[in-house]
Amino acid sequence: MIIRELYRQHFKPEFLKLAGALSIFMFLFINSGYTQSIGYYTGAACTFNTLTEIANGCTSPNYFTIQYNMASGTYPAGWTLEVKANGDFSNGSTTIPAQYVSLAFNTANGGPGGVTGTGYQVLNTAQSVSLINTSEQLKTPPTYYFEHKLNMKVQGGNHLKVETGTYSTTLTVILRSKQGNVIATNSNVQASFVVNFTNSCQGVTLNSYSSNQNSFTTYAEQMAGATVTDALSVQYAPNGATCDGWRLDVRASGNFTNGAQSVAPQYFSLRFNRVSTGTPTASQIGVDNTPVVLNNTDVILINGSNAPFGANVFTEHKFDMIIQGGNHLLVPNGTYTGTLIFSLYNSNNVLISTTTVSVSFLVNTVNSSLTLELQNSANEIDLVFNTLESYANGVSVTKARGMRVVGYQPYQVMIKTSGLNLIGTDNSTIPVAAVNVQTTKYTSSSGGISTFTRALSTVDQIIVTNPMVDNTQQVIEYNLRYYTAPNDSRLSGKTGIFNTTVLFVIIPQ
Template structure:
């Protein structure tokens, strides 16, 4: 620094200060007259589950333009091109780390210096630049004033690509570096991106449903046989933007089928996939089976990990048959029985995508329910006690006078059966129900003898114990006495210990 003084023509004195700053170790681009430009090709797109596993390669994706060499520019061999990511890749809401993307040198346009070799595929880092090339020839101008290097971009496949759909973008910093580490030129706004057009999250998909073809049970035979209702439940999928695979459809019963205080357990009801009514994919592509799936209070899968994705913006409808098992559980009073079912669409990560609650109904309007039966005089509990050898030798008999009252205005039969083939105790020991007999006799005095009563050994099969063909007023309310007994010295009772139980059902049906 120096200070210069002088006198002007007006005899005044001025001081002029001149400062000179010397920048050591950093030379600007302008000092060399050098700049780095770029243009990029088409983004690679991953649109299937397989693409997410394998990733993608964008060949010659970045074209690096070396240009504006000033005359006399000369840098020794050993110069290189470095790359660093300025941040992770983002679609605006999700992040894919830059480390899953690599850049590699693929070639030049032939106009640049010879002796350029790639250093292989370099994983991007947001902190440490990586050299993409080695050089054995200097940069000189002339003759070199402009040339292009072509770079590939590789996106590694894996679970990190399941972050969501969209275009994932970031910027890179490309730097031309001399052998001694001097930065010759740099460009920190090199935009790069790739597109994920497939998501395992199924985000945006919705579920809808409706119920049709409600079954009605009108007689005893239908209650015992059950019913299969074709296309009873329809499930509609609106995938919107989702094209995910590995999705599952599950169903659970939110309670019993109820009508007032009466109910039937959901375990007697099943859903069975019938067909794809509209849309895609096909049943074969999904990998769905036609097995009947019993309802439960917890989720059970109707479709488990679909092999095929939805088609974007393409509505799909599935039809399910409702299978109602016949049996004693349906011997309930007439009425409309309703259960609420929750259908849930899950993605392959078992995350809930959409739910739909659908009421399913059936009706009992059985002619057998037009009769009234009452077990009275403690006939609803029968205790047969064997506590002496005489009980075994002579047998045991328990009578219930006027134990059953039947009211009916049309001819009828009364059937009897047991809920199981054995009486069982707490240790799972058994006695066949046929070891117990029931004798039915008419108690009410009527003007005719046309009512027939029978004696039967207990069984799970329907057996007639009363037959009343009369419809006149003297036969509309009739009481019957019941006697349960065992045969003397029945070997099936020998050596048994404990309390053995079964349930006996009385069923009135039209004659």
């Protein structure tokens, strides 16, 4: 009231008008010193605590509140808000690509109307993307301050199966005019989400043991092979880990050996049988019962489990061992032992734990009353074709007393080859049937014994039958003659050294 009185008493109306005009001018001058700026604050971040959340992803509504502080100016409709990722999301040691995160306009708080969102836009580290369309101008005054709310969505999937931690990056937010000019920008907008679910499998330990050793007691069993049910057990102690996507591998450290004798690991397979204790189940894991052939390098037994371990739940898996039958088992009697190494890897192919186990099988097929010996250099046969007459007449090599058998019960001797062909140095072939083997008794005093001539084959063929009529038949020596037929076309045009292996097998009758 006092001031008003002073004005009325001491100032003329014309001066009051001028003073009023001056005060308005000063206000505009002060505002014109303001700069356009963008601020922000964030809401609750996406947090991934379970495997389900990892798979499904997460949306954080109104995660960003973008604040616009405007100086005077007028910008026609078509102005927009753009955003660009300055880098991928990282917790310092592990990175998740920005392409798995997208933003979308939600609502406006103040400011001009006519703002609509462009939908979820995937973050890009190379260029900015527009989040809004506008149909009204942005004018200051009257709009000096307003806000936009933005949703942030993190796509679910294996890319989230990473180390635990807060994954962060910075964004550049740009308010851009219709003409493409930058009105305001902020290049340090912090964005983050949290992964609490660990997929590292750290803390899981393995153990293993073997059981149910197989024994081959007959030639027929050696040829048929065997399946040893529950031959091996692998035990998992997850402790606190609940990772999924883990993988179980196995490798053989070498051959199955008995002194100097050995059988290669590729004749053995492991087959998942069952989950005998603990979780997850076989169906939850996604494992089947397909046999896996052993090798000297890692082969996969369980590939990328579809389910995690139960935290602190002891688990055991049973595996069958399949032993392939065949000539490789025609080895001297004894126990053949191999070492297998099981390895657990997490979903990022990081080795977590290993365990080593010995597994063995027994060969005891040749009766102690039967022995067969190749003697007088009969263990190596050379058929030489070096003249035209060799092809025309055939070639013959005889090993007198080449085979010696000691037996105290009736027996048969069989012969076969390891392959269908003799293999040349240049990988050309000759069928093994091009070579014949004739067996005869060295002495004629042993009655009742039958001998035969056979063309070589991979099939078992009897070359001696001894019914053991009397004790004169207990120690017998046999002649072995290898020969080819005259003018055999299978040998025509062949040059080089050709090889195969001939197996002699004695079995009791």
